[in-house]
Amino acid sequence: MRMLFRDIAGDPVAARGSVVCIGAFDGVHLGHRAVLARVRGRARELNLDAIVVSFEPLPREFFAHGRAVARLSNVREKIEQFREAQVDRALLLRFNAALAAMSAQDFVERVLVRRLNAREVWVGEGFRFGHARGGDVDLLQRLGREHGFTAQALEPVVVEGERISSSAIREALAGGSFALAARWLGRPFAIGGHVVRGQQLGRKLGYPTANVRLGSRTSPVDGIFAVRVHGIDDSVRPGVASLGVRPTVNGKEPLLEAHVFDFDGDLYGRRIQVEFVEKLRDEEKFSDLDAMVRQIDRDAEQARDILLRPGAG
Template sequence: MREITDITTFVAERPTVITIGTFDGVHLGHQKIIGKVVEAAREKGLLATVFTFFPHPRKVVQHDQKLKLINTLEEKKQLLQSLGIDLLVVQSFNEAFANLSAEDFVTTLLVQRLKAKKVIIGYDHRFGKGRTADIHTMRLFGKKYGFEVEEISVQEIDEVSVSSTKIREALNQGDVTTAAHYLGVPYMLKGTVVHGLKLGRTIGYPTANIAIAEDYKLVPKDGVYAVYSFIGGQKVYGMMSIGQNPTIEGKGASIEVYFFDFDGDLYGKELTLHFVKYLREEQKFASVALLKKQLENDETAARKAITL
């Protein structure tokens, strides 16, 4: 898959089939749309293309800085590539782009730069300055500039909308099972292992502290989860705590994971954690001894969840 971040200097090597959207999550609803693009492109020998945006348009247009995303940009790229996309355009969403007229967007970017022969968008898709243009406008442009427009059905668009909303709601409630149902895969967090207080090793539960670089990534509700990661090519299960660490004075917020049956130096390594099951809410314990007892119970519950 080829990635383009500056379309102003780019011209596609051959004509394209394009879909346009944020595609946060690249969930099952999105995958159906991507499947249409790839299928149409393969039939006609064209480039299967996704035109997406970063940052999320809501952060620019609505100044919604609290919005958390299901995928980081890098995760989205990897998922789209796995679905067979040939060309990914990541448009910097800024005031200048938001003020681009609908016709300029179509003629300059879709037609001249991307050589669009087919555009696949939803019935409710809006674009151009003030989001004044819609699929009917796109059809008129298609006739004028020589490309086909395929409408994604109401049902499929509703699936996309409902899925995105439900995934965010589920993660905010710690319901990683529902999130996985809509995503088609377990929800994931990616981060680098950094040094912590090293308290865990003193009670038999040495943990890897995870630092996530992207502050816009949606971190599930505080609590304890069964998880797994791939370390050195091996699938390693464990349990992860997300929270404020109320039992340990001065520790503060952290994301840390204890891997089962694993002994190795992980400092500085980048890990991807895949969520299996929510186990319990974060609690404050009267002593470290009681915390250790609870961790033993958590390990039993996590191991059971893994074998189900």
């Protein structure tokens, strides 16, 4: 991916014309990747630019008015997936009150026609756009005939009889079905970030952790997990992790804390990916630190057993 744009206004970004796909793309799952592959393929056939249009924050985050909304990927991870899909450009529009109020016709004229010089537009089944979700594929096709582009909706991708969607994957993760979510995503579910300094309580208790802040992101999972940690070196390291507010020590913000088995190096500042393999239990508040450590001992032992199991994850 050569360029990332954030604004509707500006010069056209595809002088020779473009093949465009539009969507929220939370998680960039197998269904999304099918759309991206179609757009990339058609753009190469027609010698046009392959462009993806998405939104940050996600529209459902904007309309939640500050309530926590779980998502499968953050902005950085989504952009990385676009890059892996080999699209030429991404238009990552700021979803705000002005964009929410924009009519479907204005969106077509200002974004697809003026900004992107679209020749083909591809969307998912049931696509809606514009103020109050007033636009659909039929309207997109009608406006396309006026402005010189075609519009088509791809059939949903179905795996094992189930239609893949971001909401279905979030539900699978919340229910602890990590293997199923991985099949639908096309990769294991993971959360990445830079390791930050914490209170170093884990080290004092015999379980040093690599801590990753979630920031404004709300995870679809919480609790204690068997995990694999990527990014420490060339190998994938087994471990046990907690994701939550740490009620025993009166934590406030959600934090991902990963204890990497048989490792005691300095990871501060390094970017890691924590891959979730299996949930062990919910987070709980213990009467004291000794009780918490005894439970961590059991968690670590259980996680080791799970990760040593043939075909784990």
